Amino acid sequence: MNSINPRQIMDKLLKEVSKSVIGYEHEVKLLFACLIASGHALIEGYPGLAKTTLVKAFAKALGLSFSRIQFTPDLLPSDITGSLIFNPKIGDFEVRFGPIFANIVLADEVNRAPPKVQSALLEAMQEGQVTIGGKSYELPKPFMIIATQNPIELEGTYPLPEAQLDRFMIRIRLGYPSEDIELKIAENIDLGNVNSINTVVSKEEVDLLRSLMHSVYVDQSITRYIVNLIRLRGMPAMLS
Numbered sequence: 122m123n124s125i126n127p128r129q130i131m132d133k134l135l136k137e138v139s140k141s142v143i144g145y146e147h148e149v150k151l152l153f154a155c156l157i158a159s160g161h162a163l164i165e166g167y168p169g170l171a172k173t174t175l176v177k178a179f180a181k182a183l184g185l186s187f188s189r190i191q192f193t194p195d196l197l198p199s200d201i202t203g204s205l206i207f208n209p210k211i212g213d214f215e216v217r218f219g220p221i222f223a224n225i226v227l228a229d230e231v232n233r234a235p236p237k238v239q240s241a242l243l244e245a246m247q248e249g250q251v252t253i254g255g256k257s258y259e260l261p262k263p264f265m266i267i268a269t270q271n272p273i274e275l276e277g278t279y280p281l282p283e284a285q286l287d288r289f290m291i292r293i294r295l296g297y298p299s300e301d302i303e304l305k306i307a308e309n310i311d312l313g314n315v316n317s318i319n320t321v322v323s324k325e326e327v328d329l330l331r332s333l334m335h336s337v338y339v340d341q342s343i344t345r346y347i348v349n350l351i352r353l354r355g356m357p358a359m360l361s
């Protein structure tokens with residue numbers, strides 16, 4: 122049997138990502154847990170809090186394929202999923218796969234694109250497949266969308282509707298850094314770019330952790346606690 126030390130893997134990842142962004146250890150742990158649990162993540166925060174850099178560093182430290190889609194008002198669903206392109210050499214159409222065909226997809230500033238494009242993304246997240254020219258294609262595994270959203274400068278944006286938010290397993294809200302962290306950012310010129318990030322966790326390690334997830338024992342008292350918490354939060358809204 123393969124022996125694997127999850128804590129060691131997490132430590133390697135945290136150390137590598139901290140070359141580019143600091144103060145986000147907890148967030149990196151959440152992202153990694155989400156990846157292992159086959160979920161998707163939404164990161165919200167004001168401009169300049171290193172959201173994009175955090176995701177790029179996280180993806181680069183893992184031996185997984187990665188793509189970034191910058192959401193803009195003129196983006197089309199096929200810019201994400203792919204389309205049929207006519208190839209004059211063969212006299213026929215062929216599939217050009219879109220950037221969604223990657224293990225980790227950064228959907229940057231997801232609220233800048235209109236609902237039609239967001240739907241194409243959310244559909245792919247739910248179904249794990251994409252239809253191009255009437256034919257379905259499986260997305261790679263693991264498949265994780267990390268979307269970012271900026272809660273200010275809302276003019277001309279399309280915030281994700283409540284019902285679509287639950288396609289994301291976790292929502293991470295970034296706050297402003299502490300004075301100490303800010304001082305470190307100001308002092309370290311190398312922070313903020315991902316050029317020095319190396320792959321420190323292999324796809325095999327990620328796959329193995331994903332396969333072990335199902336054998337994690339969760340006592341019913343914990344599940345009950347989670348359900349109670351959720352019901353507590355949802356009840357007043359349902360009753361009013």
Ligand SMILES: Nc1ncnc2c1ncn2[C@@H]1O[C@H](COP(=O)(O)OP(=O)(O)OP(=O)(O)O)[C@@H](O)[C@H]1O
Pocket residue numbers: 141142143144145166167168169170171172173174175271298306312313314
């Ligand atoms: N915690 C941090 N660690 C390292 N660098 C940081 C941190 N916070 C901010 N920065 C600096 O902020 C810059 C902006 O980062 P980035 O573009 O990733 O932010 P963003 O949150 O994606 O911004 P926007 O919302 O404008 O897209 C980085 O180049 C980096 O220098």
Ligand SMILES: [Mg+2]
Pocket residue numbers: 172173174229
């Ligand atoms: Mg950004």
